[in-house]
Amino acid sequence: MSLFVHKYGGTSMGSIERIQNVAKRVAKWHAEGHQVVVVPSAMSGETNRLLGLAKELSETPDPREVDMLASTGEQASSALLAMALLAQGVPARSYTGWQVPVKTDSAFGKARITSIDDQRVRADLDAGKVVIVTGFQGIDPDGHITTLGRGGSDTSAVAMAAALKADECLIFTDVDGVYTTDPRVVPEARRMNVVSFEEMLEMASLGSKVLQIRSVEFAGKYKVPVRVLSSLTDPLISLEEEKNSGTLITFEEDSKMEAAVVSGIAFSRDEAKITLLGVPDKPGVAFAILGPVADANIDIDMIIQNQSVDGTTDFSFTVNRNDFKRTLDVIQKTIVPNTGAREVITDEKVCKVSIVGIGMRSHAGVASLMFRTLAEEGVNIQMISTSEIKTSVLIQDKYMELAVRALHKAFGLDGNPAETAVEE
Amino acid sequence: MSLFVHKYGGTSMGSIERIQNVAKRVAKWHAEGHQVVVVPSAMSGETNRLLGLAKELSETPDPREVDMLASTGEQASSALLAMALLAQGVPARSYTGWQVPVKTDSAFGKARITSIDDQRVRADLDAGKVVIVTGFQGIDPDGHITTLGRGGSDTSAVAMAAALKADECLIFTDVDGVYTTDPRVVPEARRMNVVSFEEMLEMASLGSKVLQIRSVEFAGKYKVPVRVLSSLTDPLISLEEEKNSGTLITFEEDSKMEAAVVSGIAFSRDEAKITLLGVPDKPGVAFAILGPVADANIDIDMIIQNQSVDGTTDFSFTVNRNDFKRTLDVIQKTIVPNTGAREVITDEKVCKVSIVGIGMRSHAGVASLMFRTLAEEGVNIQMISTSEIKTSVLIQDKYMELAVRALHKAFGLDGNPAETAVEE
Structure with a gap:
């Protein structure tokens, strides 16, 4: 007997018929003697409906x-x-986050899980029940309901799997796994059978939206094996087949069959670039710029500081496009007066493209192949940032598809599209 | 400074605009220095939508x-x-039943409140906040969410008022008070300024659906003054006017200005009559009949046992029409074999009409005026049941409106319909 956590997204829970299909799938696992905890999202559209009502009452609802x-969306589903x-005919019981309880900090809208009490869930599992735990939510130290932010149900599922020491956390979704890049952009994209945790972390953070990044971090911290697989297959396909489908995110590099230098191409359109010209080049200037932005709870992504000329320097950074206006506010009100920057230049028409791969650690020349490929396509690189297992460039967003396709091919990732097409 | 509990029904909470109107009304009370606890129902239609989804999954959902x-409906609203x-600009905070907590027993779907901890609510009130507490729900000793059954938000509000020793519990609804009878049946029905708790209890139990009966019982037990008033007036009408509007349910008989012998005519269409012929007339037979019905959780209303003839007797009782089929099951499976009843006769086309009034206690001839009035209209009486302050008759349901109108007139309750029309 093994213990599995299943997570089903909003689309999988989108109608009564789909919920019945989820039940069939879960029943199949239960029937073969496995203990199953299910973490469902709200029915698709429900969270947006609720937030729409809130927006009608206030631009900035409490x-x-x-x-x-x-x-309430996850509680209902x-x-x-x-x-x-x-x-x-399957014994089952549902619990809200506070009933488990899933304890979090008090950062409403983006709370972090601090602990999970597994006693109640385990007692029901031991009594033969399937246990359903609402995703996306918890309870803070003062007894207030918190949510983990968009996509938080992934994190809930991985956290439950960690707390219960589950054999595997299965993220059922509307794609059949993690791809070398987005198949909508590159039809030749291939599904990976296995991907390392580090690669997945980079892919998620770089805009591959299969998994919420915090769920991957959680999986890494607690070494939870996570499998991304399709909820659109026949719910009654054999358990053996289902157990080996999708993409397994693993922590054992040896198990990785495909030793590609670059595993995938990630990209993000949600970028906006801001450059401050003529800021004094002295200690503390980076903090004077980035401190107020961080204080406004805005995440900064790429950062570049140019060589100093005549005692001043140019400073560029990128933020999520949704945070662009707020960032500009902070810059005009606080940062320009504080730093005496000469000018502010912005560009919302940028995107980030990244190559990701554990093999990069030990292979030289990977970044240069990337730069050469882009040069051959006439794509100008505006910013570069690197880590051990990824290299990212900021380019004009109109070149995004071109760049991704070219890189996908250059790094030998193209496969047979007929075999690996995403199901939806 | 006084403390008021406001309860708003689903219609009052039925749209964003209506919720904003509720907020304006509550803000008005708060602005004049009163402490306010608000108990809202779910947005109208929401509870039915949710239960509809459940019915799609199972005829008898868990x-x-x-x-x-x-x-979830009340939590969202x-x-x-x-x-x-x-x-x-009004400081406010909402709490679910379990957050307060409102403790109940474990009778899912019709739980009873066992205790309310007022600490958390009182702390927020003392800090100047309006406190919103979800109606209709609580938490049982094992930490499961319970609901109080249809209309349970009335009970939640009265229970909160009792726990907080509120000055008054205001039930805002889509009618502007309690009427001498249903104005849809008798246009001449008058709104009562004051009604005694006992009368209200009889009216509610007899089908006047302004208040859930358990809320009236609760009000009686804890001596909570309850006012039923309209949520459809301009939310900014003067506080003075609003404080004196609607119908006050009181415990002080002296305060009752109108000393009518009969205060109102109640009626219920939801009746079904069952008669067992030829049951042995011996000790224990009533229990042999009614015990199994009660065990099936079916409420019995009127009961009549005829004079015994030849050692057997006829036994009639009424149940809610919704429970009729289930009752018949119990009778066929258990009661007929146990009692040896000769025959079972049923009638679903019956209704109950009642006259209610504290004045009946000290006035003879009230019942006889009722019987004479019905006789003059050619209405046959099938069963009669009496209490200190009400007399009920069971009649053919096609005569219901006729009987109600005739009795309303005969007991001098007709008023000027133009002045007192119900607002919706």
């Missing part, structure tokens, strides 16, 4: 009350899934 | 999971009301 509101399982 | 599901108040 975060505590938003969490109170938004958390969890109860419905329990009913669907019971209707199929 | 009661625990139904409560898990249904309780409470959060929205908090946002609306905050958007109007």
Whole structure:
């Protein structure tokens, strides 16, 4: 007997019929003697509906009350899934985050899980029940309901798997795995059978939206094997087949069959670039610029500081496009007065393209192949940033598809599209 | 400074605009220095939508999971009301039943409140906040979410008022008070300014659906003054006017200005009559009949046992029409074999009409005026049941409107319909 955590996204839970299909799939695992904990998202559209109501009342609704509101979506879908399982004769029980409890900090809207008490869930599992735990939510030290932010159900599932020391956390979604890049951009993209945790972390952080990045971090911290697989297959396909489908995110590099230097091409359109010209080149200037931005709770991605000329320097950084206007506010109100920057230049029409691969650690010349490939396509590189297992460039966003396709080919990732097409 | 509990029904919370109107009304009370606790229902239609989803999954969905599901409606509307108040500059915070906590027994779907901890709510009130508490729900000793059943938000509000020793519990609804009878049946029905608790209890139990009967019982037990008033007036009408509007349910008979012998005519269409012919007339037979029905959790209303003839007797009782089929099952399977009843006769086309009034206690001839009035209209009486302050008759349901109108007139209750029309 093994213990599995299943996570089903909003699309998989999107209608009564789909919930019944999820129940069938879960029942199949249960019937073969496995213990199963299911973490469902809200029915697709429900969270947006609720947040839309909140927006009608206030441009900036109170975060505590938003969490109170938004958390109802998962509570409802969890109860419905329990009913669907019971209707199929499978003993089941649903719990909210606070009932488990899943304890979090008090950062409403983006809370972090601090601990999970597994007693209640384990008792029900031991009694033969399927246990359903609402994703996306928890309870803070003062007893307020918190949510983990968009995509937080992935994190909930991985955290439950960690708390229960599950054999595997299965993330059922509307794609059948993790691809070498987005198949909508590159039809030749291939599904990976295995991907390392580090690569997945870079891919997720770089805009491959299969998994919420915090769920990958969590998986890394607690060494939870995570499998991304399709919820769109026949729910009654054989357990053996299902167990080996999708993409396994692993921590054992040896198990990685494909020793490609570069495993995938990630990209993100949600970039905006800001450059401050003529800031004094003295100690503390980076903090004077980035401190106020961080204080405004805006994440900064790439950062470049140019060579100093005449005692001043140019300083560029990128933020998520959604945070662009707020960032400019902070710059005009605080940073320009504080630093005496001469000019602010912005560009919202940029994107980031990255090559990711554990093999890069031990292979020279990987970045230069990237730069040569882009040069051959006439793509100008605006910023470069590197880590041990990835190299990212910022380019004009109109070149994005071209760049991704060219890199996918250059690094030998193209496969047979007929075999690996994404199902939706 | 006084403390008021406001309860708003689903219609009052039925849209963002209506929620904003509720917030304006609550803000008005808060602005004049009163402490306010608000108990909102789910947005109208929401509870039915959720229960509809459950019915798609199962004819008999698991009661625990139904409560898990249904309780989300009030949680969402409470959060929205908090946002609306905050958007109007009124400090506010919403709590679910389990956060207060409102403790109940474990009878899912019809739980009873066992205790309310007022500490958390009182601390927020003392800090100047409006506190919103989800109606309809609580938490059982094992930490499961429970609901109080349809209309349970009334009970939640009265229970909160009792726990907080509120000055008054205001039930805002889509009618402007309690009427001498249903104005849809008798246009001449008058709104009562004051009604005694006992009368209200009889009216509620007899089908006047302004208040859930358990809320009236709760009000009686804890001597909570309850006022039923309209949520459809301009939310900014003067506080003085609002404080004196609607119908006050009182415990002080002296304060009752109108000393009518009969205060109102109640009626219920939801009746079904069952008669067992030829049951042995011996000790224990009533229990042999009613015990199994009660065990099946079916409420019995009127009961009549005829004079014994030849050692057998006829036994009639009424149940809610919704329970009719289940009752017949119990009778065929258990009661007929146990009692040896000769025959079972049923009638679903019956209704109950009652006259209610504290004045009946000290006035003879009230019942006889009722019987004479019905006789003059040619209405046959099938069963009669009496209490200190009410007399009920069971009649053919096609005569219901006729009987109600005739009795309303005969007991001098007709008023000027133009003045007192119900607003919706």
